[in-house]
Amino acid sequence: MATDLDENTITAEAFCRLENTPDPRLHEIMKALTKHLHELARELKLTEDEWMKGIQFLTAAGHMSTGSRQELILLSDTLGLSQLVVAQSHSRPKEVSEQTVLGPFHVEGAPQLPSHGAEIARGSVGDPLLVSARVVDADGKPVADAVVDVWHAGADGFYDVQDPAWKLDESRLRGVFHTDEDGRFSYWTILPLYYPIPTDGPVGEMIRATKRHPYRPAHIHYRITHAGFDPLVTHIFVDGDEYLDSDCVFGVRSSCIGHYPKHEAGTAAPDGSKQPKAFYTNDSTFVLEREHAANAAE
Amino acid sequence: MATDLDENTITAEAFCRLENTPDPRLHEIMKALTKHLHELARELKLTEDEWMKGIQFLTAAGHMSTGSRQELILLSDTLGLSQLVVAQSHSRPKEVSEQTVLGPFHVEGAPQLPSHGAEIARGSVGDPLLVSARVVDADGKPVADAVVDVWHAGADGFYDVQDPAWKLDESRLRGVFHTDEDGRFSYWTILPLYYPIPTDGPVGEMIRATKRHPYRPAHIHYRITHAGFDPLVTHIFVDGDEYLDSDCVFGVRSSCIGHYPKHEAGTAAPDGSKQPKAFYTNDSTFVLEREHAANAAE
16 A cells, blocks of 8 residues: 555655656656655755745746746756766767866857857957867867857856847857868957856855855856767866866866967957957867767667 | 866865855755765766756746646655655654645635635536534644635646636635634535646656656645644545555545545535535544644744
């Protein structure tokens, strides 16, 4: 009889209910989820009030999540879950670029831009930065026509999507490039600064209640895809940032810390443009990993 | 250096970030949550696609939750978490009524009704049922002026709040009673039947993907409160129901199975009313537990 279940006997009964799950992986996931949820509640002797606060917290996080703001990803990021999953999903050779978290601010369908010459700050105020990058394979050969999504926060710490008036076709600090025949792309933007994750939602409450700092070290997000290669989701962090050692979402890989040297006003060497004020440059190389035969065959 | 964290080293670093939490209970909860989330992801070797499906599932559950529909409670109920928390929160003496899950369909502010004589079906079609109940303390003494929330599904399996046109002041199968001087209240309604939990949301997807049945045995919900007593949240199930042994939310306590005898048309003995068709009765006694001195002092 599956009645009168107590806090211990209920777990075996919950497993029984999952026994007819046709997909073995789903069965495994549901069983492990049930086991850990139950163990968590028992270990804590979770009370009904605490349970209700948890329900309300997750509900509020769901309500806050829209096409351009994902509070549940932010929650996963700040609990270290996102980076854990990224880390265990990419045991890639050392010669290819390391992955880090996607974060909550990527959007699909950002404006398509030319491989070279675009300016993505579009009025966002900050120190000019010229990024010159190359996408290659593990043998160092250029990957032409790779699709490169770029997005980063402004000097005020906000991504464009955090502005209530944001529209996809008026994106700032965001764009999609295609690498040229030599695997290269470049663009002007502004130097990103460290910034706090958004703290106006339930994750912000958690950050305050646990007296953590909410900062991420300055970085630019990249997602680089090309048929035949494993998609690369990564950042290029700004070296010297004071939060490199305590990123609120645990995402810093030392191999992803980039050099952003400062230059006096004048002619910018990489593209010959005249710069009326001091500017920064960053040269980065992204190394893609070929899809494994097993993956490619799927 | 808290950079280059892998799927194993990230857990200790996540614990470090929680170390300044001022509230010791919150610290304990956050640490245990982090530990189990990380263990779950490692044990499963959760992939990025699976993680994203989880994010989307919780987001959809949040979006579906409103003032009158709580998909995250339904998720907790169907995973056995709710009943586990209820069970470990009430290690009450045998002589007092057992608790079970609140469920996702309770609403605050339902219509106030007289202690006796109300009819709460309000047009919902089914077999008439007269409930006559008494609220007492552990010594069997009546508890007058207890506030009794009642809610149950119709014969179609739906709660009133599941009707998009539902308004609080036009509630059906729902109401708030105050016990009389002898601790009694009574009302006419219709006999509830077993019903499926709502399967039009992400929890329904889970139920289908795991090939579980979605049914709950027939029951009436009660929440009974009175100053000086521990609030009682329980059901009175209908004996003989085929799903008593496999309640989709694990909520059946054998002490909460009630007798609902059928009577031929005629005069209803308890209130002397003339009944033109066969009807059912249920006599229930609810035994409240006095608040412990420790709780009362809070």
